Amino acid sequence: xxxxxVTLKVWRQDGPNAAGHFDTIPAPGIKDEMSFxxxxxxxxxxxxxxxxxxxxxxxxxxxxxxxxxxxMIDGQAHGPQKGTATCQLHMRKFADGDEIxxxxxxxxxxxxxxxxxxxxxxxDRIIEAGGFITAETGGAPDANITPIPKTVADAAMDAAACIxxxxxxxxxPNSAAQLFTSAKVSHLNLLxxxxxxxxxxxxxMVDTMEELFGSCTNHGECEExxxxxISIDFIALMNxxxxxxKFKNRKRLSQHD
Amino acid sequence: xxxxxxxxxxxxAEKWTKYKFDHKLVNPANRRKYDVIVVGTGLAGASAAATLxxxxxxxxxxxxxxxxxxxxxxxxxxxxxxxxxxxxxxxSVWRLFYDTVKGGDFRSRExxxxxxxEVSVNIIDQMTAQGVPFAREYGGxxxxxxxxxxxxxxxxxxxxxxxxxxxLGAYQQLARQIGLGNxxxxxxxxxVDVVVVDGRAAGIVVRDLLTGEVSxxxxxxxxxxxxxxxxxFFLSTNAMACNVTAAWRAHRKGAAFANPCxxxxxxxxxxxxxxxxxxxxxxxxxxxxxxxxxxxxxxxDTRSPDQIPEADxxxxxxxxxxxxxxxxxxDIASRAALVEVASGHGVGPLKNGVYxxxxxxxxxxxxxxxxERYGNLFxxxxxxxxxSPYKVPMRIYPAPHxxxxxxxxxxxxxxxxxxxYAAGEANxxxxxxxxxxxxxxxxxxxxxxxVLPNTIANYLAPKLGEAVVPTDHPEFQAAxxxxxxxxxxxxxxxxxxxxxxxxxxxxKIMLEHCGMERTKESLTTALExxxxxxxxxxxxxxxxxxxxxxxxxLEKAGRVDDFFExxxxxxxxxxxxxxxxxxxxxxxxxYPDGEAMRDDDHFAHVAAWEWTGDASxxxxxxxxxxxxxxxxAVRSYK
Numbered sequence: 039x040x041x042x043x044v045t046l047k048v049w050r051q052d053g054p055n056a057a058g059h060f061d062t063i064p065a066p067g068i069k070d071e072m073s074f075x076x077x078x079x080x081x082x083x084x085x086x087x088x089x090x091x092x093x094x095x096x097x098x099x100x101x102x103x104x105x106x107x108x109x110m111i112d113g114q115a116h117g118p119q120k121g122t123a124t125c126q127l128h129m130r131k132f133a134d135g136d137e138i139x140x141x142x143x144x145x146x147x148x149x150x151x152x153x154x155x156x157x158x159x160x161x162d163r164i165i166e167a168g169g170f171i172t173a174e175t176g177g178a179p180d181a182n183i184t185p186i187p188k189t190v191a192d193a194a195m196d197a198a199a200c201i202x203x204x205x206x207x208x209x210x211p212n213s214a215a216q217l218f219t220s221a222k223v224s225h226l227n228l229l230x231x232x233x234x235x236x237x238x239x240x241x242x243m244v245d246t247m248e249e250l251f252g253s254c255t256n257h258g259e260c261e262e263x264x265x266x267x268i269s270i271d272f273i274a275l276m277n278x279x280x281x282x283x284k285f286k287n288r289k290r291l292s293q294h295d
Numbered sequence: 296x297x298x299x300x301x302x303x304x305x306x307x308a309e310k311w312t313k314y315k316f317d318h319k320l321v322n323p324a325n326r327r328k329y330d331v332i333v334v335g336t337g338l339a340g341a342s343a344a345a346t347l348x349x350x351x352x353x354x355x356x357x358x359x360x361x362x363x364x365x366x367x368x369x370x371x372x373x374x375x376x377x378x379x380x381x382x383x384x385x386x387s388v389w390r391l392f393y394d395t396v397k398g399g400d401f402r403s404r405e406x407x408x409x410x411x412x413e414v415s416v417n418i419i420d421q422m423t424a425q426g427v428p429f430a431r432e433y434g435g436x437x438x439x440x441x442x443x444x445x446x447x448x449x450x451x452x453x454x455x456x457x458x459x460x461x462x463l464g465a466y467q468q469l470a471r472q473i474g475l476g477n478x479x480x481x482x483x484x485x486x487v488d489v490v491v492v493d494g495r496a497a498g499i500v501v502r503d504l505l506t507g508e509v510s511x512x513x514x515x516x517x518x519x520x521x522x523x524x525x526x527x528f529f530l531s532t533n534a535m536a537c538n539v540t541a542a543w544r545a546h547r548k549g550a551a552f553a554n555p556c557x558x559x560x561x562x563x564x565x566x567x568x569x570x571x572x573x574x575x576x577x578x579x580x581x582x583x584x585x586x587x588x589x590x591x592x593x594x595x596d597t598r599s600p601d602q603i604p605e606a607d608x609x610x611x612x613x614x615x616x617x618x619x620x621x622x623x624x625x626d627i628a629s630r631a632a633l634v635e636v637a638s639g640h641g642v643g644p645l646k647n648g649v650y651x652x653x654x655x656x657x658x659x660x661x662x663x664x665x666x667e668r669y670g671n672l673f674x675x676x677x678x679x680x681x682x683s684p685y686k687v688p689m690r691i692y693p694a695p696h697x698x699x700x701x702x703x704x705x706x707x708x709x710x711x712x713x714x715x716y717a718a719g720e721a722n723x724x725x726x727x728x729x730x731x732x733x734x735x736x737x738x739x740x741x742x743x744x745x746v747l748p749n750t751i752a753n754y755l756a757p758k759l760g761e762a763v764v765p766t767d768h769p770e771f772q773a774a775x776x777x778x779x780x781x782x783x784x785x786x787x788x789x790x791x792x793x794x795x796x797x798x799x800x801x802x803k804i805m806l807e808h809c810g811m812e813r814t815k816e817s818l819t820t821a822l823e824x825x826x827x828x829x830x831x832x833x834x835x836x837x838x839x840x841x842x843x844x845x846x847x848x849l850e851k852a853g854r855v856d857d858f859f860e861x862x863x864x865x866x867x868x869x870x871x872x873x874x875x876x877x878x879x880x881x882x883x884x885x886y887p888d889g890e891a892m893r894d895d896d897h898f899a900h901v902a903a904w905e906w907t908g909d910a911s912x913x914x915x916x917x918x919x920x921x922x923x924x925x926x927x928a929v930r931s932y933k
Binding site for chain 1: 342345346349360361362363364365366367369370379381417419420421422423424425426428429430431432433434435436437453454456458459460463466467468470471473474480482505534535536568569571572573574576577675678679681744745748791793795796837838839840844845846847848
C-alpha cells in the first residue's frame with residue numbers, strides 16, 4: 039500500500055437555485071487501497087475538523103448495485119475505470135500529484151440539490167408511465183407454466199441489470215435517457231409475460247422520456263459510461279418496438295390502447 | 296406489557312388457511328376510506344405498499360432515498376428460497392419449514408415459519424409474472440441452486456443480482472401504483488418519530504432531508520419496513536445509510552424489541568484492509584457451492600496459495616462437517632473461520648482471512664461455467680482487491696450482515712402497539728437465532744405481498760368510519776417539537792468530534808465485545824464503555840452546516856444517537872441469554888468440540904424488551920416458544 043497526495047476541485051452549490059463554484063481542496067496522505075468514496079469520507083472528516091461543511095454527495099451500498107452514487111470525475115461519469123460505478127473505483131487508479139475534478143451529473147432533467155447531489159426523480163416518472171408488467175398480487179400462475187428460452191431470459195437479464203444511476207444521461211451531450219429507458223423496455227418486452235402490454239408500454243415510456251429528457255443522436259457515450267456496460271443495441275430494440283407500436287392498427291382491438 | 300402472539304388454533308399446516316378465513320375483511324368499496332402509512336421501500340415495504348394500493352387503500356410510502364429502488368434489499372446477491380421442489384430432490388413446504396426452524400437453532404415461532412414456507416411458492420409465481428428474469432435451464436424452465444443449511448436445491452436466482460431483480464420487480468409494482476395515484480410517495484424523507492394516541496398508532500413524524508422541515512402524517516395503521524441494525528457495528532455489509540432509527544423510535548413509544556442479540560455474521564466477506572474502510576463487501580454464499588474453504592496447516596506458511604500442496608492444506612469445514620461441508624450454515628461457518636484466524640492460521644497481509652478456492656471447480660467445470668455462475672462477483676472482488684479469483688483463491692472473512700432480532704410482532708406482524716406493524720428484517724419473527732441463506736428475500740416478500748395485506752384488514756375492519764387523528768393533536772405537536780429540538784440540539788453542541796468518529800468507536804466496542812463470540816466479561820465491559828461514550832457524544836459532537844438544507848452530517852448524528860441506546864440493549868440481551876444459539880455464541884456455553892450449547896430448559900423463549908425511559912434499565916418480557924412439529928434437538932451438520 040502506498041500513499042498519494044491529490045488535489046480535489048469540487049463543485050459546491052448551496053441549493054437548487056444558488057450559484058455554484060469550484061472549491062480547491064488538497065487531499066494529502068491518501069492510501070491507494072481506498073475507494074474513491076472513502077477518500078471523500080476522509081476529506082469530509084477533515085472538513086468537519088476544520089469547522090467547515092462536509093461535501094454533500096449521494097452514495098449508499100458501495101457495492102455498485104444501488105445506483106445511488108453519481109459523480110462526474112475528470113469529466114467522465116463514474117470516473118476513468120470502464121464498467122465501474124464511482125463506489126467501486128479505487129484510488130490506485132490515480133497518481134501522486136493528480137488534480138481531480140469532481141462534479142455532479144449535469145442535465146436539465148436532473149436538477150442539482152446540493153453540491154454533488156442531484157434529483158433523478160425523472161427516471162421514476164418513466165417507470166411509473168409503463169415500466170412494469172401489470173400482475174397484481176395473488177393471481178399468478180405457476181412459475182414454470184411458460185418456459186422461457188435461456189437466451190431470451192439472459193437477454194432480458196442483460197437489460198434488467200441497469201442500476202438507474204443516470205450516468206448515461208450525464209455522459210450524453212444531449213442529456214438523453216434512451217439507454218435507461220430502452221433497458222427497461224427491452225427487459226420487459228423480451229419476456230413472454232410482458233407481451234400483453236408490449237406496445238402500450240413502449241409508447242408510454244418513450245413519450246414520457248421525450249417530455250423530460252433530450253433526444254438521442256447516436257453518440258454512444260451512454261454505453262461507454264454505463265457502469266453495467268449495457269449495450270446500445272437495446273436502444274435499437276426500443277426504437278423498433280416504438281415504430282411497431284405506431285404501425286400496429288390497434289384500433290380494431292381498442293380505441294384507447 | 297402483554298405478549299399475545301395470537302397464533303391461530305389447529306394443526307400448523309392449517310393455521311394460515313384458518314386465519315385467512317376467520318379474520319375480518321374490508322370490502323373493496325370501503326378500502327378507500329382507510330389511510331395506511333408504509334415506511335421503507337425495500338422488498339417488504341415496496342411489496343406491502345404496492346399490494347395495499349392495488350387493494351384500494353390510500354397508501355403513503357416513505358423512503359429516505361431519492362428513489363424507492365435504492366433500498367438495500369437491492370444488494371442481496373445469491374437467491375431466494377422456495378419450496379417448489381422443481382428438482383424433485385425431496386423438498387416440500389414441510390422440509391423448508393423444518394430446515395428454517397432448525398437453521399434458526401430452535402428459537403423461532405413454528406406457526407410463523409410454517410406460513411413463510413407455505414407462501415414461498417407464491418412468491419416465485421408472483422415475481423415471475425412480474426417479469427423478474429430468474430435464471431433458466433436450456434429447456435426454459437427455472438433453474439435452482441443450493442444454499443447453506445439445506446441439502447436440496449431450492450434457491451432461485453438471477454445471476455448474482457437476485458436482490459436487485461426482486462427489488463426492481465417490487466419497485467415497478469409500486470411505481471405502477473404511484474402512477475395510478477393509489478400510493479403517494481415521499482422520497483428523501485426520514486422517519487423521526489412514531490406517534491401513539493390512546494394506546495394506538497396514530498401516525499408518524501418525518502424530516503424532509505432536503506429542507507430539514509419536520510412534519511406529521513396520520514393514518515389508521517402504520518407499517519415499518521425499515522430493515523436491520525447491523526450498522527451498529529460500524530463496519531458491516533449494510534449500506535451506509537442503514538440504521539435503526541425507525542424501529543428504535545417505535546421502541547421508545549412502546550413497541551417491544553425482541554432478541555436484539557441475535558445478529559448474523561456472514562462468513563464470506565472481503566477481509567478488512569485498513570482503518571479507513573467504510574464498509575465490508577459481501578461475497579455471496581452461493582460461492583460456497585463451488586468454492587472450497589481452507590487455510591494452511593502450518594501457521595508460519597508464507598508460500599503463495601498455489602504453491603501449497605494438498606497435504607499442507609486444511610479444508611476445515613469439510614473436515615469438521617463432512618455431510619454439509621462448505622455449505623454449513625452461516626453461524627457455523629463464521630465461527631469456524633474465527634477459530635482458524637484466532638489460532639494463527641489466517642491468510643493475507645493482515646492474516647485476517649481464509650481462502651475460498653475455485654481452482655478445483657475451474658478444473659472440473661472450466662472457467663466459462665464458473666464465469667457464468669459468478670462472473671459479476673469475481674469482477675467485484677477484483678475491483679476491490681486487485682486480485683483475480685480465477686488465478687488466486689479469494690480471501691474471505693466473516694462480517695456483520697443481518698439482524699434476526701427486531702421489533703416484536705405477533706402472528707399478524709403487529710407490534711405491541713396496536714396499529715403499528717413491522718415487516719421484513721425490521722421484525723424478529725421468522726429466523727430465530729440464525730437466518731439461513733436466501734431466506735431474507737423470501738421473508739421480506741412474504742410479509743409484504745402475502746401476510747400484511749391480509750392481517751391489516753383484520754385491524755382496520757372494525758374502524759370503518761373512524762377519522763384519523765388530526766396532525767394538530769397535541770401528541771403530534773409534541774413529537775414534532777421534540778424532533779426539532781433534537782436536530783437543533785445536535786447542531787448546538789459545537790464540540791470537536793464528528794458523528795462518524797463516535798460511530799466507529801461504538802462499532803469497535805460492539806464488534807470486540809458483542810460480536811461473533813461473547814462472554815459475561817466482554818458484555819459487562821461493553822456495558823461499562825457505551826454509556827460514557829454516549830455522554831461524550833452528547834457533550835462533544837460536532838455537526839457543521841445548518842439544519843435547513845441537505846446535511847448528511849446531521850442525518851448521521853441522529854442515527855448514531857439511536858445506535859448508542861440499541862447497543863446497550865443488545866449487550867443486555869446477550870448478557871441475560873446464558874446459552875449459545877445460532878448467531879449468539881457465549882463462550883461459556885459450548886460443547887467440548889466447540890459447538891454451541893443451548894439451554895432449552897431456561898431459554899426456549901423470545902426475550903422482548905420494554906423501554907422504560909432509561910436505556911440501561913429496560914424491562915425483559917418473555918414469550919415461551921413451543922415446538923410441537925419440529926422436535927428440539929442438538930443442531931448438527933456433521
